[in-house]
Amino acid sequence: MRLYYHPASSSSRRVMLAAVHMGASLELTEVNLMSAEDRRRLVALNPNSKVPVLQDGEFTLWESCAIMQYLADRTFGQKLYPENILVRADINRWMLWSAQHFAPPLGTIVYEHIWKGLSGNGGPDSVEIDRASRLVTQFAGVLEQHLAGRDWIVGDTLTLADLAIAPSLTYIEQAKLPVTQYPKLMAWLARVSQLDAWKQTMPVW
Structure with a gap:
């Protein structure tokens, strides 16, 4: 399986986190998002025109959370995405919540504070x-309340839900993300x- 990605992309990091933690074998191709030629190929x-993209033989899959779920299904013995349908539904709920509500406003702040200037905009x-x-405050409050009495997002162990949500907070200091007032x-x-996977996938500045 080949993953087209960029190490600074939080969406790419979701997939890399899951792959590293599960020990899934991936061939990596870095996409230079500043290159017009790489963009055309993407x-x-x-x-x-977004990373990450997974190619598995003739099958091509995009959307980071879908790729995470696919890798879990392809990895024997993994524990991030259990077979229990109720647990999976809960994990899916939080992955979709992040993609729909939490990650987009965080991404906007990261863009405005970091990528906008670097791209000359x-x-x-x-x-x-x-x-x-304001949106981050609304949805961070939801997560703060949910984490009362919990160590992890779903159940009592690490799951894909945690690895889907956390990467949007990668640039918490550099982008001045307004979440530090939430202790849980x-x-x-x-x-x-x-996690070792978190440390191994941290972008280098």
């Missing part, structure tokens, strides 16, 4: 940051950050 793989837009910050969320993130 569109041929994913019409959304000007400085941070305070209106966009304020709008996104921060304690959970500290637990995730102790």
Whole structure:
């Protein structure tokens, strides 16, 4: 299986976290998102022009959470995505929650504080940051309440849900993400950050 990815992409990091933790074997191809030629090749793989993309023989799969689930199904003995249908439904719920509600406003703040300037598109837009910050506050509150009395998002062990949500917080300091006032969320993130897979996939600045 080959993964097209970029190490600074939080979506790519979701997949890499799961793969490293499960010991899934992947051949890696880094996509230079600043290269017009790499972008053209990427569109041929994913019409959304986004990483990551997984190729498994003739099968091509995009969307990071879908790739995580596929890798889990392909990895014998993994424990991140149990067979129990109720547990899977709960994991799916939190993965979709992150993709729909939590990750997008965090991504906006990261873009405004980091990627916008690096890509030559000007400085941070305070209106966009304020709008996104209000959404982060709303949904970080949901996660904070959910984590009361819990170490992990689903059940009492690490699952794909944790590895899907945490990467959006990769740039918590550099992008000044407004989540540090949530003690349960921060304690959970500290637990995730102790994982070998987290340390191995941390982007280098």
